[in-house]
Amino acid sequence: xxxxxxxxxxxxxxxxxxxxxxxxxxxxxxxxxxxxxxxxxxxxxxxxxxxxxxxxxxxxxxxxxxxxxxxxxxxxxxxxxxxxxxxxxxxxxxxxxxxxxxxxxxxxxxxxxxxxxxxxxxxxxxxxxxxxxxxxxxxxxxxxxxxxxxxxxxxxxxxxxxxxxxxxxxxxxxxxxxxxxxxxxx
Numbered sequence: 001x002x003x004x005x006x007x008x009x010x011x012x013x014x015x016x017x018x019x020x021x022x023x024x025x026x027x028x029x030x031x032x033x034x035x036x037x038x039x040x041x042x043x044x045x046x047x048x049x050x051x052x053x054x055x056x057x058x059x060x061x062x063x064x065x066x067x068x069x070x071x072x073x074x075x076x077x078x079x080x081x082x083x084x085x086x087x088x089x090x091x092x093x094x095x096x097x098x099x100x101x102x103x104x105x106x107x108x109x110x111x112x113x114x115x116x117x118x119x120x121x122x123x124x125x126x127x128x129x130x131x132x133x134x135x136x137x138x139x140x141x142x143x144x145x146x147x148x149x150x151x152x153x154x155x156x157x158x159x160x161x162x163x164x165x166x167x168x169x170x171x172x173x174x175x176x177x178x179x180x181x182x183x184x185x186x
Contacts, residue, residue, distance in 0.1 A: 051159045052143035056109055056133040059120055064133065066140075069105040073181035074155040078135070078146050080112040081122045085168035086150045090128060092171040096178060097130040104178055109133045109140055111149060152177075156184045 051074075053067045066074070077093055079086035090108075097106040108130045110119050116134055123132055135141055144153055144164065154163045154177050162181060169177075 051153075051155045051161050054135070054139040054143045055137065056107070056135050056140060057116070058134075059116075059132045061116075066107070069107065070155065070159045071157060072103065072105050073157050073178070073184075074105045074107060074153075075178060075181070076107045076109055076140070076144075076153040076155070078109050078111045078141065078144070078149055078151045078153075080110060080149055081114060081119055082112070083149050089150060089168040089170075089174070090126070090130075092169065092174050094128045094130045095171065096174060100178060104181065106131055107133055109135050111135050111138070111141055111146065154178075154181050156181055160184075 051066065051070065053065055055063050055065050058064050066076070075093075077089075079090065081087075093106065093108060097104075097108075100106075108128075110132070113136070119134070120132070123130075140146070144151065148166065150166075150168055152165045152169065152174075153161060154165070156162050162184060163177060165177065
C-alpha cells in the first residue's frame with residue numbers, strides 16, 4: 001500500500017469517526033431535549049419505584065434520614081457550590097421552597113467533600129434560606145446513582161420516585177415537576 005492509499009484510508013476513517021460523533025451528539029441532544037415539552041413543561045411524572053432511604057447531615061450537624069420527610073412530596077437536589085449549572089438553578093429552588101413551604105419538603109443536598117462551614121457561608125452570602133443538608137458519606141449519591149450534578153429527584157408523598165432530572169432547570173420547569181408531584185398527592 002502506497003502513501004496515497006494510506007492517506008485516503010486514514011481520511012475516510014477520520015471522516016466516519018466525525019460523522020459518528022455528530023450523529024451521537026444529535027441523538028443525545030434530542031433525548032435530553034425530550035425531557036421538556038415545547039411549552040417548557042416537565043413530562044408527566046410516572047412511577048419509577050420506591051424511594052431509597054439515605055442518611056444526610058443537616059446544617060446543625062445532626063443526622064437525618066430521607067424517610068423522615070416522606071409523607072409529603074419531596075424534592076431532593078444534589079448540588080455543589082463550584083458547579084455553574086447548580087448555581088444557576090439555586091435561586092429557583094430557594095424561591096419555590098418558600099412558595100411551597102408546608103406542602104413540599106425540599107432537601108438541598110450538597111454532595112461534595114467541601115467544608116460544611118464554607119458551604120453554609122456560601123448559602124448565607126447568597127441569601128438562600130432553603131433547607132441545607134450534606135451527603136458526607138455519599139450515601140444519597142450512591143442511592144440515586146448521581147454521577148454528575150445537578151441532579152433533582154422528585155418523590156411522591158407515598159414514597160414513590162416520580163422522576164429524576166439531570167441538569168439545571170428553569171423556574172418554570174421545576175415548578176411543573178412540583179405541580180406534578182402535588183397532583184399525584186391529591
